[in-house]
Amino acid sequence: MPRRTPGPRSPRVFDRIVEGDAIAVLDSVPEASVHLAITSPPYNLRLPYRGYTDDRPHDEYLAWLGDVWRALYRVLVPGGRFVLNVAPTSIKNFRPIHHDLSTDLRRLGYIMRTEIIWYKQTMGRRTAWGSWRSPSNPHIVPSWEYVLVFSKEQWKLPGDPTAVDIAAKEFETFSDGFWAIPPERRRAGHPAPFPEALIERLVKFYSYRGNVVIDMFGGTGTVAAVARRLGRHYLHIDSSSEYCRQAFERTRAARPPAEAPIPPPVLAVLAGAAGPGPLAAPVD
Numbered sequence: 305m306p307r308r309t310p311g312p313r314s315p316r317v318f319d320r321i322v323e324g325d326a327i328a329v330l331d332s333v334p335e336a337s338v339h340l341a342i343t344s345p346p347y348n349l350r351l352p353y354r355g356y357t358d359d360r361p362h363d364e365y366l367a368w369l370g371d372v373w374r375a376l377y378r379v380l381v382p383g384g385r386f387v388l389n390v391a392p393t394s395i396k397n398f399r400p401i402h403h404d405l406s407t408d409l410r411r412l413g414y415i416m417r418t419e420i421i422w423y424k425q426t427m428g429r430r431t432a433w434g435s436w437r438s439p440s441n442p443h444i445v446p447s448w449e450y451v452l453v454f455s456k457e458q459w460k461l462p463g464d465p466t467a468v469d470i471a472a473k474e475f476e477t478f479s480d481g482f483w484a485i486p487p488e489r490r491r492a493g494h495p496a497p498f499p500e501a502l503i504e505r506l507v508k509f510y511s512y513r514g515n516v517v518i519d520m521f522g523g524t525g526t527v528a529a530v531a532r533r534l535g536r537h538y539l540h541i542d543s544s545s546e547y548c549r550q551a552f553e554r555t556r557a558a559r560p561p562a563e564a565p566i567p568p569p570v571l572a573v574l575a576g577a578a579g580p581g582p583l584a585a586p587v588d
């Protein structure tokens with residue numbers, strides 16, 4: 305018998321779109337129940353998110369994210385993966401936060417598996433050359449983002465070999481760590497949504513069908529919608545009710561494969577905004 309990784313243990317926890325704070329909601333998730341987390345946190349770049357101020361002192365920002373990574377570690381299964389998308393900061397105020405974050409995560413005990421370069425092919429729209437044709441002060445334009453991949457405790461994720469859904473050609477393409485994928489153009493009022501193609505690759509490469517995939521800074525719900533469409537259970541967390549509503553509609557519209565009929569989402573808010581608590585009754 306192939307070994308099975310644990311599935312979702314409670315219908316009240318997974319296949320949900322939850323409005324709440326990332327740490328508080330993670331604290332309400334059962335230990336060792338998540339196979340893959342994919343997220344892109346606020347980068348502290350003063351982006352105009354609804355209901356969140358993206359401008360904290362750097363140390364406070366890193367300490368807060370450290371608390372999120374700690375809360376995530378508890379809920380990952382052994383061998384569970386954490387995929388962290390980080391964009392380079394602005395040209396003139398370049399801060400290598402991907403180095404800070406990977407150092408912090410390794411300090412917390414995560415195994416760093418790899419770094420994928422997501423090449424966004426955005427050079428056509430460049431406007432900032434710095435000192436044009438002069439070494440005086442030329443600028444490199446960040447036409448890429450980092451996709452940093454970590455594991456909990458071990459490299460291998462146990463799973464059912466019959467629940468593998470990646471084709472040979474896809475495996476060959478995805479295992480080359482330079483991924484040329486255009487950024488998402490349909491922003492739907494959000495400053496930084498993931499392109500679905502990026503998430504499809506990560507979900508198929510790093511998880512089995514039937515696994516649990518989460519995003520604790522879920523925005524417009526790209527991870528939840530793609531996870532459902534690919535036959536994975538999902539949990540979407542975001543502090544904005546408006547983004548959660550969008551994520552709910554989007555995930556509800558996603559069609560799961562016949563062999564993995566993942567249920568449509570329930571929309572919920574976490575009771576007690578300030579701290580851990582039980583998930584409130586669904587609002588829909």
Ligand SMILES: C[S@@+](CC[C@H](N)C(=O)[O-])C[C@H]1O[C@@H](n2cnc3c(N)ncnc32)[C@H](O)[C@@H]1O
Nearest residue numbers: 325326346356497498521522523524526542543
């Ligand atoms: C970079 S965006 C994620 C975008 C997402 N990848 C997508 O495809 O739409 C970061 C998100 O974190 C949310 N956020 C900020 N603080 C939060 C917190 N404490 N808990 C949960 N979500 C939070 C913001 O509302 C924002 O949607």
